[in-house]
Amino acid sequence: MVSTAKVMICGDIVWAHDEVQSMLGPLAEIVRMDSQSREEFFKELHGKYAGTTVIYRHNTSADRIGIFDADLVDKLPESVKWIGHNGAGYDQIDVDACKKRGIKVSNTPGAVDDGTATTALYLLVSAVRQYSIAERQARSGLWKRGLKPAHDPSALTLGILGLGGIGMTLARFCHGFPMKQIYYYSRTQRADTPDWIQYCSTLEELLAKSDVLSLHVPLRPDTEGMIGEREFGLMKKGAILINTARGKVVDEAAMIRALKSGQLSAAGIDVYPDEPNINPELLEFRNVTLLPHMGTETQESQKSMEIRALENLRTYLTGGEPKDLIPEYK
Numbered sequence: 001m002v003s004t005a006k007v008m009i010c011g012d013i014v015w016a017h018d019e020v021q022s023m024l025g026p027l028a029e030i031v032r033m034d035s036q037s038r039e040e041f042f043k044e045l046h047g048k049y050a051g052t053t054v055i056y057r058h059n060t061s062a063d064r065i066g067i068f069d070a071d072l073v074d075k076l077p078e079s080v081k082w083i084g085h086n087g088a089g090y091d092q093i094d095v096d097a098c099k100k101r102g103i104k105v106s107n108t109p110g111a112v113d114d115g116t117a118t119t120a121l122y123l124l125v126s127a128v129r130q131y132s133i134a135e136r137q138a139r140s141g142l143w144k145r146g147l148k149p150a151h152d153p154s155a156l157t158l159g160i161l162g163l164g165g166i167g168m169t170l171a172r173f174c175h176g177f178p179m180k181q182i183y184y185y186s187r188t189q190r191a192d193t194p195d196w197i198q199y200c201s202t203l204e205e206l207l208a209k210s211d212v213l214s215l216h217v218p219l220r221p222d223t224e225g226m227i228g229e230r231e232f233g234l235m236k237k238g239a240i241l242i243n244t245a246r247g248k249v250v251d252e253a254a255m256i257r258a259l260k261s262g263q264l265s266a267a268g269i270d271v272y273p274d275e276p277n278i279n280p281e282l283l284e285f286r287n288v289t290l291l292p293h294m295g296t297e298t299q300e301s302q303k304s305m306e307i308r309a310l311e312n313l314r315t316y317l318t319g320g321e322p323k324d325l326i327p328e329y330k
Contacts (some may be wrong), residue, residue, distance in 0.1 A: 005317050006051050006079075008033055010065075011058025011086065027317045029051065033061065041065040042075055053208065054082040054313045061094055070097035077210045082316045087296075087310040088112045088166070089246055091219040095328050099148060106312040106324040110165050113289035115301035120214055120244045123268025123289050124174070126241045128153055128212065130266075132289040153177045159210025160184040161203070161227075165192070167216035171197055178283050183209050207234040209227070213243060219246035225275035232258040238265040244295050247273040256281050259288065270295055 005028035013020055013175040024030055031048060035041035041064070049213045055076075057068065066072065068083070073094055075182075083105045085093060087290065090107045098105050126132045129150045137143065154177045162186040171182050175196055182197050185206040189199045200206040207213065215225050227241070228251035241264055243250055252273055266287040272278055275293060280286055296302060312322035 005053040011061035016306035067092040073097040085312040101209040108308040111304035113165040116295035126289040127266040156211035160215035214242040215245040
């Protein structure tokens, strides 16, 4: 067990207030990060935040102190040993800077699976069946004017890029239609997949087989722009793209060109390169369903994420190895 520990709560705790006290209170002093600016935060690192052992981090902290880039990480007290990030994606943390400082980072995979997979499912159904267009027409009194018959999901093949918890949950949802076939590509082939999911040995194979491609990879240097001009060209003419991963996984300009040319017949998008800003060009496509990053916007997902982040910190403080250490450390 870590002695004389201090926990910094850096960002929102909305649903798990009681758990903060019950899980961490007996183990450490709890300090709330209430700095109103990055400059104020840096000054207080030598004051009330001095001696911090572990940090609970939520992306909302960036509104006041910015992301955990190298500049911020380098200024953290030498006592900091673990950052328990609330979220599956951790692209707001400079992992290389943390590794250089000997600070480990955990995230909250699993806690977001249902919330994000249902968002992907909605986008898929909306894009395949033209429901976003149809709703806007219904609200405008246009009924079904100009709408051509769409497709049943059961007539289409789904490709999943990244079969982690979210991708696997979406696969189970879509098997319920069932979709015609479900393929996936990941860095490594999973040994625990049911026989109705087939592995593609290359991304190129997945692109060629998919009528609908759903993205479920984290944003890292090697995945930024992973789906670009070349990849769109390898997809079936009229394919559909679903993105609930991160906006920068896709070359947005190339996606817009693919939509204009008809290489993509539709898309469903929940994430963007410059959130909360959305490229105005995307607003002009009737065949694109847009959401404002709704993947984890459920009470259940958010409470589970908070508790899982706290659990990682508690495990560290009691001398264990948190189960959600991010892959860069493995």
